Amino acid sequence: MNVSPGIAHQFDDAGQQREAATLGMWVFLATEVLFFSAMFLGYTVYRVSYPRAFADAAQHTLLVVGTMNTAVLLLSSFVMVLAVRAAEQRRRFSLAGLLALTALLGAVFLVIKGFEYAQEIREGLLPGANFHIASSQPEHARMFFYLYFLMTGVHALHVFIGVLLLGGFALRALFTRRIAAMGTAVDLLGLYWHFVDTVWVFLFPLIYLIARHP
Amino acid sequence: MIASVSFPLLPERASDFAGSVDAIFFALLAVCGLIIFGICAAVVIFCVRYRRGSPAVHATLRGSSLPLEIAWTSATFLVFVAIFIWAAVVYFRMSRPPANAAEIHVVAKQWMWKLQHPNGRREINELHLQIGEPVKLVMTSQDVIHDFFVPAFRAKQDVLPSRYTVQWFTPTRVGKYHLFCAEYCGMDHSHMGGWIHVLESAEYARWLASGDVTESVVAAGARLFVARGCSGCHAPNAAVRAPPLNGIYRKPIALKDGGVVIADEQYLHDSILLPNRQITAGYDPVMPTYEGQLNEEEVMQLVTYIRSLGEGGTR
């Protein structure tokens, strides 16, 4: 039986382990794509059906905040790329620092999103008993905000999980004795983070930009 | 206890579609029966003949299976496509009601069917029809999805809330036939049924005249049009500027958003209940919603009345 350190018993060698992990992440992301596409489909169907209501509702989104968040997330993806590079070059402290910075940017994204949500809830845009909006078709505008909260909420959950993982990895990088063994894991975390970022890149225009004009 | 009921194996055939559907059914039965018989016969024969230790030749199958694969793939493919086309042609005919079909309104709710004939005669869970006369059912639901299913007519169509669906058939045999709800709709789904009575012409005429009919569907719509205040804005000389309704049915309507819709039954229905959804270009969205004010039967009467005002700007 294989007892080399860092290689799980079911694998023959490090190459097989790395390939398996990478393929696993890609398959996971395929699942995630389908998960989000069902929501995007729902959004598309109703935007086509009710362009006016969706435009009315989209006027109430906070474009400046959304743009800020887009910038934060794009920047975090860039930092993540640097982290992956640092892992390849086995620079332990830069790796830890860059991962922590990515996590921090993710956290900033969440904080900004939180303030945005708070503002929107104060304005009565959260679908529920207190929902009210100035639109000729309030029930369809409400559908926009339902989809908005659902899609950005599920996305924020992904960011949140990413932040936790990034933080954990940063600590691991700081204390590990075997920085070389972390390369694949950091790669895959990078894939995940870029995926989360990509989803936002689709969400941002759909919610903040094109919906404003019917 | 098993009652001494008749024990049919095939449903009655009481509409002009029933024969067409049965023909496809029996053709499919023949094709599928042949395949199943062939497979089963082959399996039994092989299992006996090539059983372990039998004197028959046991040999590894060598050589390419490709010719055989091509043969049975293309054979099944062609048979299947032929059946598809046949069934699609009949289906197409089933989804095209003829222009002369009498229109019956059907409103489904948990757990009953409410029907209304053009002359205003109402029925609940029963429908009387005249033999040989095509009828078109315009259907909607007040709550969940139901389904209007008459096995003897081979006719079935889902009935959706806030939406009109249509089915049609021509009864061809006098008799009393089951009406079922075929889409699960809650507690008393299995009791949401009734009877379709197909009558001879004379008897049908007698039946139609017998009920306490006060006003036709169009007349009821006209009454509602005034009573519910529609005429205050939509009448030709009204003070408020609202789109005129004469000849609006089947007319293309330019919308404020820039789109164009045809003013069909669904559009008229939605414009009454969700007036702000599709605003006609050049008008302000000032109409109040009648959601909760009018029930689906009343909306159907209004829509029928508006349709009676002329079609496609012809009047």
Added chain:
Amino acid sequence: MKPSYLEDEHSIRSWLLTTDHKRIGILYMVSITVFFFIGGAAATLMRIELLTPPGDLVTSTTYNKLFTIHGVVMVWFFLIPSIPTVLGNFLVPMMIGARDVAFPRLNLASWYLFMGGAAFALWAIVSGGVDTGWTFYTPYSSTYANGHVIAMATGIFIAGFGSIATGLNFIVTIHKMRAPGLTWFRLPLFIWTIYTTSIILVLATPVLAITLLLMALERAFGVGIFNPAMGGDPLLFQHLFWFYSHPAVYIMILPGMGVTSELIACFSRQRLFGYRYVAYASVAIAVLGFLVWGHHLFVSSQSIYAGMVFSVLSFLVSVPSAIKVFNWTATLYRGSIWLQTPLLYALGFLGLFTIGGLTGLFLAALAVDVHLSDTYFVIAHFHYIMVGGMVMAYLGGLHFWWPKISGRMYPEALAKLSALFIFAGFNLTFFPQFLLGYLGMPRRYHAYAPEFQVLNVLSTAGASILAIGYLLPLSYFLWSLRYGRKAEPNPWQATGLEWTTPSPPPTDNFDVTPIVTEEAYNYAP
């Protein structure tokens, strides 16, 4: 000699925290057996109720809850996990010469997700039940239904992630962990079908998850995504639901096809006829299976042109299934046929699946489906596929690999007898339902018209034979664990890497990674 995986450790903890794919397979086997009998109990009550036309045994609400329990439990907690998670977990690594799946801990996590989901579903059942049917059609489920719809949906949602994890694990394992020399076209067809099934699991399940989430949120917060009264579209729910649930039908049959391929080749001592075409057919079914969901909506007011496209695609998806049936039959030709219990099940599968598949054509044919949809014809059709197909294949596979799994032989004569019981009981239960359906008896009916009674009584009589047929294997499998004859490593003289290990195998399966130099099914009659 190393201890077998069963004897490696004995504590409960060693089972609940195991990462051994074989033990996880056993965990699944025990769980889904429990669910099978829960779902079966609901079916039994329904069949007894349907003995008489009026609804006199239980109230209509109870009956509606019974068929919902039956559907939900059987689909998500028995059929979908059945062959993939039990036989798949046990066999995939062994058949490809690996020591375990690629992600053993994820594998264990998937079982916990499955059990977590099951806990929600069971809670929903015991605390009052759900009466929406397993299809959860809106707006009934989202607005009108009483009961614990949200808890039930949560259960399915969570179990769905277990399915995704299992599928992901198999895809990676089959891609990356095959033994040297084991090329794609040397793989046993069971692996091909598990692979295609996994792809469907990974790509379809998330859509179900989000659909149920939307439905549950709509119910909780009164937002009208699927509620037409609020401008939503109830058909959107049906499209999303069947986008998952039709491919899910193939999740529930492809693995059964894989097992049947193994059994027919082994017990006829013959190379599987048209191996490559059977493998390609699995892929074709998985791909086309994603494009036919609309055939569930022929009478729902979907556009008739969409209906035509979905109809022709549905006819096409049946072609690869037909190819498989022809190839299995051809495999028997000139073989050396050994009529043991597993082959009886495989032949039962062959016949019943053929009937189930061909009756699918009736439902794909547009004009005929108008009459048949939502009647007992549909019920009979999919039970021929799910029960006549998948359950027969599962039982056949269980008998075939039981010596490997347990290290014991089951009693052959009794097993043959119960296979015949199941076959006869199954046909008597479900064949009358085809006739009922064509006569026009709608599904989900608690009470029915008197002229349907004779056929319903026949069906219930068949169900009681079927129930005995299912209890027999349960009893003698348990009996064999203690009293069964000890199994040799390869009691059927089968090919396949799993048979090169001792029965039961050691935890690591293979001492030395095997090297494969020949095609699958290298039998000589």
